[in-house]
Amino acid sequence: MTIEVEDLRKKFAGKEVLKGVSFKLRSGSITGFIGPNGAGKTTTIKILSGLLRKDGGFVKVFGEDPWDNPKVMERISVIFTNLIHPQENTVGEYLMDLGNVYGKKREIINYLIEEFKLTPHLNKRLYQLSSGLAQRVQLVAALIKDVELIIADEPTANLDPSFRIEFYEVVKELNRKNGVTFFISSHILSELEKVITDVIFINDGRITYSGRMNKALSDTEEEEIYVMVDDTDRALKLLGGILEGPYIKVKGKLREIVDKLDDNGIEIISIRRFSLDDAFKKFSNI
Numbered sequence: 556m557t558i559e560v561e562d563l564r565k566k567f568a569g570k571e572v573l574k575g576v577s578f579k580l581r582s583g584s585i586t587g588f589i590g591p592n593g594a595g596k597t598t599t600i601k602i603l604s605g606l607l608r609k610d611g612g613f614v615k616v617f618g619e620d621p622w623d624n625p626k627v628m629e630r631i632s633v634i635f636t637n638l639i640h641p642q643e644n645t646v647g648e649y650l651m652d653l654g655n656v657y658g659k660k661r662e663i664i665n666y667l668i669e670e671f672k673l674t675p676h677l678n679k680r681l682y683q684l685s686s687g688l689a690q691r692v693q694l695v696a697a698l699i700k701d702v703e704l705i706i707a708d709e710p711t712a713n714l715d716p717s718f719r720i721e722f723y724e725v726v727k728e729l730n731r732k733n734g735v736t737f738f739i740s741s742h743i744l745s746e747l748e749k750v751i752t753d754v755i756f757i758n759d760g761r762i763t764y765s766g767r768m769n770k771a772l773s774d775t776e777e778e779e780i781y782v783m784v785d786d787t788d789r790a791l792k793l794l795g796g797i798l799e800g801p802y803i804k805v806k807g808k809l810r811e812i813v814d815k816l817d818d819n820g821i822e823i824i825s826i827r828r829f830s831l832d833d834a835f836k837k838f839s840n841i
């Protein structure tokens with residue numbers, strides 16, 4: 556097991572923010588770590604990265620507690636929204652030094668530098684970088700370290716859409732080709748939804764769901780379908796279900812629902828399946 560957390564607790568100034576967090580991270584998964592603002596994601600990630608001491612419970616990363624045994628961090632890359640590296644170095648020095656430490660070929664480093672369009676910025680010092688640029692440098696640095704696990708806290712928060720797409724392409728490739736496990740916290744659920752295999756929801760310091768993505772999206776035999784039609788009253792009578800905003804939420808099979816509405820001359824304006832956004836609301840009690 557890559558990560559095992561059991562009854563993890565953390566207090567800040569007497570206020571408990573992690574209230575017994577328990578989950579296991581499946582090796583080889585791309586796991587989304589999702590929850591509202593203040594739920595405890597960053598606090599959990601800092602404890603998993605050995606940057607913060609826990610107050611109670613049990614944390615194992617590759618079998619070790621990262622606070623007691625920081626050496627385990629050599630097998631992990633951690634990406635935060637803000638850069639936490641030596642600020643006086645230039646981008647080029649920093650990435651090349653890292654390449655030397657981790658025995659990475661120059662061509663691979665140059666490839667990543669090109670891929671993340673860092674070539675024009677190699678002579679800039681780290682403290683001079685805009686936050687989006689700093690985040691791209693962090694991504695490349697994380698990719699240079701040959702690691703088995705990448706933990707990322709809002710890794711695409713400062714990136715423009717093209718680099719966000721690029722980031723998730725690299726995630727998928729590293730996962731598929733090198734078997735790297737990912738633990739990614741993000742509020743951009745539409746992006747996460749396309750790549751994650753597993754999901755862990757946290758709300759108010761407690762885990763509300765942990766498991767496979769497809770199970771989170773349909774934990775019943777039948778799917779939840781959201782349909783917007785031109786005659787809501789008649790469709791409600793026909794399908795049953797409940798009204799959520801302009802949508803009727805109904806359990807059933809997509810094909811059968813479409814056929815039923817069609818047979819009765821009700822026009823579908825929009826139809827969608829239960830999404831990660833819906834799961835977020837459900838597991839965050841919103």
Ligand SMILES: Nc1ncnc2c1ncn2[C@@H]1O[C@H](COP(=O)(O)OP(=O)(O)OP(=O)(O)O)[C@@H](O)[C@H]1O
Pocket residue numbers: 567568572590591592593594595596597598599
């Ligand atoms: N150093 C600190 N001192 C005091 N309180 C803190 C500290 N760090 C975090 N907190 C509090 O702990 C709670 C959890 O914060 P955390 O940053 O882990 O949440 P989060 O899920 O990452 O939120 P966000 O989505 O906004 O990043 C919040 O109420 C926050 O205000």
